[in-house]
Amino acid sequence: MNTQTGALLHQAHMTTIEALQSLDELLGSNKKAPAMDDLLGRKLKQLSGILRSEVESHFAFEENHLFKVFINQGETGIVTMLTHEHQSILPLALQVADLALAASSAGFTDASWGEFKDAGAELVEREIFHIQKEEMGLLAAISAMVDPEIDEELADIYRREVG
Ligand SMILES: [Fe+2]
Ligand SMILES: [Fe+2]
Numbered sequence: 490m491n492t493q494t495g496a497l498l499h500q501a502h503m504t505t506i507e508a509l510q511s512l513d514e515l516l517g518s519n520k521k522a523p524a525m526d527d528l529l530g531r532k533l534k535q536l537s538g539i540l541r542s543e544v545e546s547h548f549a550f551e552e553n554h555l556f557k558v559f560i561n562q563g564e565t566g567i568v569t570m571l572t573h574e575h576q577s578i579l580p581l582a583l584q585v586a587d588l589a590l591a592a593s594s595a596g597f598t599d600a601s602w603g604e605f606k607d608a609g610a611e612l613v614e615r616e617i618f619h620i621q622k623e624e625m626g627l628l629a630a631i632s633a634m635v636d637p638e639i640d641e642e643l644a645d646i647y648r649r650e651v652g
Pocket of ligand 2: 548551575619
């Protein structure tokens with residue numbers, strides 16, 4: 490059974506994966522700091538917005554609303570694991586988002602590119618792994634454990650708070 494909440498989370502996961510893949514390509518194809526132009530500037534701004542929204546609003550929805558439903562049913566294992574992953578991803582994602590935004594107007598220096606490259610590569614790895622886990626385990630757990638009225642409520646909250 491598909492849930493509304495699962496569908497909303499899935500959509501956001503796909504957007505984030507796409508952004509991370511394009512980040513990965515950017516990092517892989519530039520040993521040295523790439524020259525800034527309009528296209529790259531726009532890409533970096535977009536990346537920064539997607540990363541921020543994922544780790545601020547989407548993570549917050551999962552922790553403050555969805556995971557509470559699991560905890561109420563005694564399912565603490567999956568919640569503990571995913572919450573720990575959020576904690577290890579969030580500061581890194583904000584660092585990459587800030588660097589991307591700063592570079593979108595000022596360009597990269599060799600030093601800021603090095604920092605962006607290291608943090609970006611680590612982020613790609615951690616966050617893709619996290620999303621894959623949620624896609625495999627969390628969405629199925631929502632189907633199995635969240636009844637339709639709660640699903641409706643959660644989906645409303647998601648649309649209101651995350652967008
Ligand atoms: Fe998620
Ligand atoms: Fe998550």
